[in-house]
Amino acid sequence: MKKKQKKILIFYQSPAEIVDILRVINKYHFGTVVILVTGGKPLVKIIERIKLRQRFGVTVHEFHCLKLKNPFNILIIYFQFHYSRVSRVILGIKYKDVYFFNYCWDFVTPFFLNKIMAEKLIYINFYKRRLFKGKMKIKQLIQKFLYTLLYGNLNIKIIYDKKWNTMNFYILGKKIYEKRSINKLPNIILKLPLEKNANSLKKIIYFDSNEEREYGREFRNILSKVFEIAKSAGYSIIVKKHPVWNLSKFFFTNFNKYSYILDPMPIEFYNLKKIDCIFGFTSMGLSKVALNFPGIKVFSILKLFSLNTNKKKIELNNFQYHLNKMQGLNNKIYYPNTFDEIRKII
DSSP: OOOOOOEEEEEEOSGGGHHHHHHHHHTSOTTOEEEEEOSOHHHHHHHHHTTHHHHHOOEEEEOOOOOTTSHHHHHHHHHHHHHOHHHHHHHTSEEEEEEEOOSBSOSHHHHHHHHOEEEEEEEEEOSOOOOOBOOOOHHHHHHHHHHHHHHTTOOEEEEEETTTTEEEEEEOSSOEEEEEOOOOOOSOOBOOOOOGGGOSSEEEEEEEOOTHHHHHHHHHHHHHHHHHHHHHTTEEEEEEEOSSSOOOGGGGSSGGGSEEEOSOOOGGGBOOTTOOEEEESSOTHHHHHHHHOTTSEEEEOGGGSOOOSHHHHHHHHHHHHHHHHHHOSSOOOBOOSSHHHHHHHO
């Protein structure tokens, strides 16, 4: 009689993690992997687009974070944690290996990591971040109190990271093995949608993560100027929407001027052979392209902002540091300080 294979559990917390998830799945037998999606509905669409159920027999469950600003959501999450069908199913299995990718952003994964039965918990250090412990202010203390209510008596330590302004969750009393992420291309490459507005020989992609929410009019002015420079240089402009965030409002009034990639697939899944240049603001996709496509010019516009507060300056310096760390030592993202420098790059 054939021995039954033990199950593998993967927490899918953020869109870009799908490349590493594919590598993990490839290590195990068909039908043994369970994915718990905690990062929102667009991540489920990514799973469907690359047909993980059909190709690998993956079982998919959803348990999405709700905003704690709404008191009713706190009750809903508490019920889902302790009494929902998904919770019972996930916690009712003894797993061989369990994988997760970050200690922050997602407060659902720590709950399950604490209670789950598994031979090995494996943290894939996908984001290459180091904790910078900071003192909690009123906002963070309230958040910690709410998380504590949801977790009950679980052995989870909550720490505030002052560099990234995130709440981090650490599982106590369990051994966690750490592995590094391998930032290479997946073996599934999709055709890049190039519409009639992108018919010139030279093409440039802009990664939009709705930064206009944070930077307002200055963002619109800078982006308009960069697009003018690109058009003057003979480029067709393609806008890549963030897998989760909405498009910046800038594009609502300029929608017909550009081509768009609106589906949630990360940029690593596209054939970029016809692309000459890619730019963005703080998108991690910039580092992915710089790492895997040395022939494409990659730049960030973050240094073009006036930074009227020291907090914003520190924040953007952190993003620049992180993008450089993610791309590795042998690749380069440009950070032009002026529009003239952009003209030279493209």
